[in-house]
Structures are given as C-alpha cells and as structure tokens.
Amino acid sequence: MLRVVLIKDLAITRGERRLFSGLDLTLAAGEAAVLVGRNGAGKTSLLRAVAGLLRPAEGTITFDGASGPMEADAARAEHLHLLGHQDGLKSSRTAWEELRFQTLWTGGTEESARAAAKRFDLLRLLDLEVRRLSAGQRRRLALARLAASPRALWLLDEPMAPLDAGQRAAFGEVMAEHLAGGGMILASVHDPLPIPTRSIAIGEIGQ
C-alpha cells in the first residue's frame, strides 16, 4: 500500500517556458492537498508529472510504502488514479459496461462498481450509452469508477467543475471516507473542496 508521495525541488517546463521550480511537497496517508493558481500556472502539468506522463525538468517524485521506498513505475501502475479534464470514458459503451470494465481493470469488483454507481446516483442511467450522458453525469460516472477502484492516490483535475451542489456534497463524503481509510488526494482546483485540505500555490514568485 502506498503511504507517502515525496516531491522534491521540482521544476516543470512546457515548450520554452519554465512553469515553476523549487516545488517541495510531501503527501502522507490520510492527507489531501489542493493545487491553486491562475490558468496556465502548471497545476495540470504537475498532476501529469506525478502520474508519470510528463518528465520534470528538475527534481524528483518518489513513492514510499509501509515498508519503505517503492519502485516508481509499480507504485504508479498499482496505486494511483488520475482523473483529468477529459473523463476518459468510451462513448459507445453503456455507462454500466464502461464502469464495470474499468473498475475490474483497475482492481475493483463488480460489487464495488455497483455500490459506487448507487453512491453517485447513476443506477437509472446505467443502460445509457456514455455519449448520451450530460457533462455532470459523465463526471459522476468517472467519479464512480474512481471510488470503485482500490487506489490510494487520487490525482484529480478540477473534479467538481461540472457537478451540481448535491453531487458536490456526495463527492465530499466519498473523499472524506477515502482519506479516513488512509488514501491521499492531490487535486487541482479553482473552487475549494468540501474537505479539510492544505493549499499549495503553483506558479507564484519564488517557484
């Protein structure tokens, strides 16, 4: 089980532009941190770097388990879930086919997929093709997939954006349970999350 993510002296460059440098961040089991900053500051880029999809210009990102350092590729493959702006859902499958397939693929069970669908009020929508869902419904399906999969580190890129007030509250409860179970959350946000978090300013002077 992943217990700690350590980011040390990180710098990220896109094209010719240095987005930030000298970023240090430690995230331990049970903790949530939010990345805040203007549009284009580099919040998404940082999440992608933690997920291993973007190579930092400088610095290190390392992962520790209960018994010490973990190999980074294995830690990412087995313990991390990135939810980006694009929900990453296949549009021609039904909501249930997609939720079931992806939950099983990431180590969950049919029961956990069904429970997550209920949690995000998706039961009436499960027979619909993904392309027929609204933006908020698609996000709820992506969040159900997240909740149904046993992954310790949630990397969330503006997860609340298309959700209505009721669904934001429901997702807040799911996040709180994830943290209480030893999970970790690193999220890019423009609006606060409904859980206790630490704020990390991205792209400020000195970074």
Ligand SMILES: Nc1ncnc2c1ncn2[C@@H]1O[C@H](COP(=O)(O)OP(=O)(O)OP(=O)(O)O)[C@@H](O)[C@H]1O
């Ligand atoms: N492939 C790329 N090549 C060059 N520049 C890129 C590339 N991808 C992103 N960028 C630039 O990197 C910068 C940071 O983008 P990023 O998506 O990380 O910002 P962000 O803080 O998440 O912004 P927002 O709040 O708008 O979502 C932006 O200026 C963007 O144009």
